Amino acid sequence: MATPTPPLRQRNALIPGVIAATVLIAGIPLIGTEFAITICFIVAILALIIAWLAAQARQWWWTVVMVAIAVLWNPVFPFAFTGAPWLVAHIVASALCVVAGVLISVPREGTGAARG
Incomplete structure (x- = not known):
């Protein structure tokens, strides 16, 4: 019986992406409240982490998307969005x-995938 080979790529942004998605969905009822x-x-914070991981993976398009999310949800200068558009x-x-989180991946260290 052959032993399974480990994946050749790793998805470092998957956990931050899932956590951010969970917080976004769980935060829908808090829109317009003081807890928003x-x-x-x-x-x-999680969008900036994902943006950094995307930049390290040289997937710049995801860096742009995640920076845009970080700007829209920034707590320092918050936008006063409410209603259906903000829910969407x-x-x-x-x-x-x-x-x-699923698409941002880098070669796994020590597998030879980084060599080409």
Whole structure:
């Protein structure tokens, strides 16, 4: 029986992407409340982490998307978004975080995949 080979790529942004998506969906009922700022902090920080991981993976398009999410959910100068568009933005950003987490990958160290 052959032993399974480990994946040749690793997805470092997957966990931050899933956490950000969870926070975005869980934060929908908090839109317009005083606790919405907490959601903004968490989402902005995780989006910047994902952006950094995308830059390290040389997947610049995801860096741009994640920086845009970090700007829209920034807690320092928050936008006064409310209503249905902001609800849709939460859902779209949630999906983008998960997709970015799945697609951002780098070669696994020590597998030879980095050599070509």
